[in-house]
Amino acid sequence: MTSSPGPLPTLARISLAALPTPLVRASGLSAALGAGPIWIKRDDLTGFGVSGNKARALEFLIGDALNLGCDVIVAAGSPSSNFCAAAAMAARVAGLECDLLFPGPEPTTASINVGLARASGARLHFNAVTVREELDGAVSAYAGTLSAEGRRPYPLPRGGATAVGGVGYALAAREFSAQSEQAGISAGTIVVAAGSGGTMAGLVAGVVGYHLPWRVIGASVSRPVEQIADHVLELSRQCAKRLGLPLPSESDVEVRDLRGPGFGIASVEDRVSARLALSSEGLLLDDYYGAKAMTLLRALIAEHRSMPMVFWHTGGVSAALMAMVTGEYRS
Secondary structure, three states: OOOOOOOOOOOOOOOOOOOOOOOEEEEHHHOOOOOOEEEEEEEHOOOOOOOOOHHHHHHHHHHHHHOOOEEEEEOOOOOOOOHHHHHHHHHHHHHHHEEEEEEEOOOOOOHHHHHHHHHOOOOOHHHHHHHOHHHHHHHHHHHHHHOOOOOOOEEOHHHOHHHHHHHHHHHHHHHHHHHHHHHHHOOOOEEEEEOHHHHHHHHHHHHHHHOOEEEEEEEOOOOOOHHHHHHHHHHHEEEEEEOOOOOHHHHHHHEEOOOOOOEEOOHEEEEEEHHHHHHHHHOOOOOOOOOOOOOHHHHHHOOOOOOOOOEEEEEOHHHHHHHHHHHHHHO
16 A cells, blocks of 8 residues: 555646546556557546547646637647647637647648647747757747747647656546555556657656555657656656655656557557557557557567556547558558
8 A cells, every 4th residue: 555645736727627637447457468558548538529648647737828828729730739729729729829840741641630739729830940859949049039029828748748747647547556556566667658758757756755665667769768858857856846746766657669661650560559558448549649558568468567457548639530541550
């Protein structure tokens, strides 16, 4: 049993997500893999559009923007980004404007997330940069332009991966701790996708800071392992400082390379993972995050890592549906 984590912090926050999200036993997946107990933390069911895990971060990011008196959110990502769509919807709900920057031209094929962002009233700027890796700099530059015009922008890096956004996942670790104790799960391994790193950083900050007996292992989906591990460690420490928690150490951050052919491009094993999740548990996993994290879970089981395992389902439903429509699940 874990000790009581203490009172919740008082931080600027708006309500977006339907919490707590379910923690469910994945008996079908366990049987299919011939493994010990597997549980799924259903953060694909946060209930705010199809934002999945991004709703938790945006509760604090938008809350912070309102607290600072900002009037426009500036965010960026690929056209498939559920964060961009979620940021646009959250800004609209909070009465803020939203500018979204995208690399390259507008896609010729339909994008659910682009459609959601446009329907939410966001201003969409395509060809803001050439490649995705230049987006964070473009956000800062665009926010500077808005400030010079007398606006009060709130710039967000890709995925909303800041210490403020990470608070949402440090508190998610508390939520999970209460659920796991109620379910009689004493300790084990949490598997989560790591792209921009905010979700994993918040979880690490929460697990370490609240003295929870769990090991968080991230599946790097877009960055070299050393780079994302350093980034997650720094973010987790910044997040812990905001919450007044003990700081994570380098040994608390474990990341594996699951990039495969590239960001958003499924490997053969990722295809197996997506089909397995669908057939055994009715789960939709996208090529960007979910399928790669499931591939990591399968690898860790083969390595006989600490059980039970918890697969933290971060969402990506819209991208998974697009893959379903194009027939990629069957390839």
